[in-house]
Amino acid sequence: MESENMSFGEKVKESIVNRAAEGLAVSVSVILIWVVSKIAPAIMPALESNLSKQLLLSLFLASLALNIVFVVLFWTTRKKAEFKLKYGIYWDANKNPHCPNCKIPIAGYAEYQTGTGYYCKPCKKIFPLQDSAGNDVPPSQAVGEL
Ligand SMILES: [Zn+2]
Numbered sequence: 205m206e207s208e209n210m211s212f213g214e215k216v217k218e219s220i221v222n223r224a225a226e227g228l229a230v231s232v233s234v235i236l237i238w239v240v241s242k243i244a245p246a247i248m249p250a251l252e253s254n255l256s257k258q259l260l261l262s263l264f265l266a267s268l269a270l271n272i273v274f275v276v277l278f279w280t281t282r283k284k285a286e287f288k289l290k291y292g293i294y295w296d297a298n299k300n301p302h303c304p305n306c307k308i309p310i311a312g313y314a315e316y317q318t319g320t321g322y323y324c325k326p327c328k329k330i331f332p333l334q335d336s337a338g339n340d341v342p343p344s345q346a347v348g349e350l
Pocket residue numbers: 303304305306307308324325326327
């Protein structure tokens with residue numbers, strides 16, 4: 205029950221952080237548009253209409269590019285901070301193993317009747333800690349290589 209509340213809280217936190225990133229991107233566009241609207245009337249008479257259109261277009265494209273850069277940067281840094289896949293198991297920043305299927309924390313690496321690895325209760329499966337050749341890797345080695 206408590207873990208459910210925690211994951212709900214984390215989801216809320218995550219969506220707030222996402223909203224903050226979107227808000228940042230939007231406010232950058234708003235500032236750019238505001239600057240353009242303030243500058244444009246002042247410089248318009250000095251410029252040919254063609255040139256100012258080009259200026260507005262390039263500023264608009266710059267704002268669009270900034271938005272994309274913000275969103276992509278935020279998304280990639282957040283993704284990296286979340287989990288690292290190593291030997292078929294997800295690891296968090298504190299080197300705790302997580303189920304590769306449902307992503308909840310798993311523990312209890314052991315030799316079970318049906319195989320060696322981490323047992324995930326909700327998935328009712330054993331997830332082996334193996335290298336790409338299928339050889340079992342001890343958790344101490346995996347943690348050491350993170
Ligand atoms: Zn699972």
